[in-house]
Amino acid sequence: KLNNDMIFGFTANRDYREALAGSMPTIDILNPRITGYNYITFGSEAFTPNNMLNTNTWQFSDNMTYYANKHTLSFGVNFESFKYFNQFTPTINGQYVFDSLGSFYAAANAFLADPTLTTSPVNVRRYALSYSNLEGGALWAAVTKARNLGFYIQDEVTIEQRLNVTYGVRFDIPFFSGSGYTNTEVDGMTFVNERGDPTTLSTSKLPTAKLMISPRVGFNYDVDGTRRTQIRGGMGLFAGRPAFVWISNQMGNNGMQSGSISIDNTTAYPFSTDPKAHIPATNPGTPASSYNIATTQRDFRFPQVFRTNLAVDQRIGSLVATAVLMFTQSVSNVYYYNANLKPATETFNGPDNRPRYSTFNTTTGAVLSGSAFNNAARVNPKITDATVLKSGPYGQSFMATIKIEKPMRAQGFGYMIAYNFGRSRDFVSAGSIASSSWTGNKTVYGNNNPTLAFSDNDLRHRIIGNVSFRKEFAKAIALQISLFAQSQNQGRVSYAYSGDMNGDGISGNDLIYIPRNTSEMQFQTYTVGSGSSATTFTAAQQTAAWEKFISQDGYLSKHRGEYAGRNGLNLPMVTRFDLNAMLEFFRTIGGQRHTIQLRMDVFNVGNLINHAWGVGYVMNTTTPLAARGYNPATGVPIFRMNAVNNSLDYTTTRRSAALIDVWQAQWGIRYIF
Secondary structure, three states: OEEEEEEEEEEEEEEEEOOOOOOOOEEEEEOOOOOOOEEEEEEOOOOOOOEEEEEEEEEEEEEEEEEEOOEEEEEEEEEEEEEEEEEOOOOOOOEEEEOOHHHHHHHHHHHHHOOOOOOOOOOEEEEEEEEEOOHHHOOOOEEEEEEEEEEEEEEEEEEEOOEEEEEEEEEEEEEEOOOOOOOHHHHOOOEEOOOOOEEOOOOOOOOOOOOEEEEEEEEEEEOOOOOOEEEEEEEEEEOOOOOOHHHHHHHHOOOOOEEEEEEEEEOOOOOOOOOOOOOOOOOOOOOOOOEEEEEEOOOOOOOEEEEEEEEEEEEEOOEEEEEEEEEEEEEEEEEEEEOOEOOOOEEOOOOOOOEEOOOEOOOOOOEOOHHHHHHHHEOOOOEEEEEEEEEEOOOEEEEEEEEEEEOOOOOEEEEEEEEEEEEEEEOOOOOOOHHHHHHOOOEOOOOOOOOOEEOOOOOOEEEEEEEEEEEEEOOOEEEEEEEEEEEEEOOEEOOEOEOOOOOOOOOOOEEOEOOOOHHHOOEOOEEEOOHHHOEEEOHHHHHHHHHHHHHHOHHHHHOOOOEOOOOOEEOOEEEEEEEEEEEEEEEEEOOEEEEEEEEEEEEOHHHHHOOOOOOOEEEOOOOOEEEEEEOOOOOOEEEEEOOEOOEOOOOOEEEOOOHHHOOEEEEEEEEEO
16 A cells, blocks of 8 residues: 655766867958858857866655555655756857958958057957956856755545546755855946846845745546547646756856956957957956856746646547647746846837937947947946846747557557647747847847747647558568658748847847838948959849848738747748668577667658758848948938848748758667567
């Protein structure tokens, strides 16, 4: 009647990557024909040097089950202790971004002529650097100690022979040991929250321990007692293992261990191959001269969702048909804002009247550069960014699946076909790095004010199927052939402006406005190239080309007069087939079956038959327009239409040429005993 399982364990994970080459800055050269697009990148990879994550996990769990007639009671407790050593030194070798290949050549030649230059002869589009603020220039790291204590109780009860009900509740308390680094300078500063209200931040105060209560109930009903028709479902609150890496951002970005430089359109940082050329004087024990911070709201709660589902399984002869509906609503999900970004105080004029930050030159209508921009954009000029992690009910999803399956027995045919419809929305599809999670979002009203939109993980339509045949010969040989098929949307993309349209200091994050007609288009004549290779695109040519592009694009033409949505465009579906064939030789020796298996897999086998099959699609560009400031006389934003392959005449997508688009084959041999 009573069963008890006790588990005690320790796991050590060591994840790291190393740069094979020597230290050198990262150099990005932009494509002058497409604003904001890279032409080439070389040098050190910005995020690889010293990248290390060591995790030690201690785990204890005790699970007890008690059988009492119609009830099966389960009780349990688990405790997990985590220690993370996360060493992450992005741009420690420096990063230079140049507007063109010519600018880079000029900067490089100037360095060769005089390595001690203090002023760049050309404009550096962006210079970024992270540097140590520790004694002796030691590498910095984030050490996070986290705990998670959980309890649960569950009862599985047989109401009557055909109806089983399971209900229970789980309690989790994630918490931290110790605190972050104290930066008294930050403690004395004033910042702003996402609404623009004054607030204060702390690099040392971690989220407090909070009880997460997750009740849930589920049922399984056998309609006629023969298991031909079963109805199942449930609802409840669910919380997975907390992503403590989010908090490690705060442990490592505090202004005490390291400093950072990030400045656009400057001549103050001439090009040098020496990563240490522009490291400022440091005074370990005091805040760096310039730095970024990542903090967490004290009332932050780790993700938790409410989820409900209903499903039906129906046997029809040898077939099993299944239908499933599932809805998920975030009770607590993550959200980021930059507390060091001054709120927008103005708006553009014209049909695209979104908020505009006070970072423009009011005489020219262009975005400010260098220190002038930083002073205009930042609440505290020496703080490059202050990314705050908060939580709230941000997001939801719906999923529907239908499936028909004929299970394969020991021999013979088996097959399955299923269709899945998904719809997932959130405010930000966050990653592991706080600052890039904030800057990487796509918005209309600024990244401190995102709106509910399709998630990066939204997968609208997916059809899968397989058919298998297995035949045994002479009780010693078996042949099995399987064909798997999948047809699905390739993902979602956002139409955004290249460049910094609203002046918030982020390039490529501003979603475009889709004009109702040509009268709402404001273009600027421009020329690319020089001499005999120069090409000029007039405002009239760009207007005509942009109108043609909108007309051929199903999403844009349907949403004229609106802002493009984040992940609004659904890429076309692509269908691929994979073929598997296995030949097995088996024999029972000493009461145990021994098998030699020869296996062949052909992935995207349709492409082997016809080179046009199984080939996906890629966007020609997700930034068809480049932001060029605004007209000071009218306040209306001005744009250029970006050329693709030196032409304004292009379509939404083209066929892709990645490895997954061509057929591949592999052979293998396996001994199974």
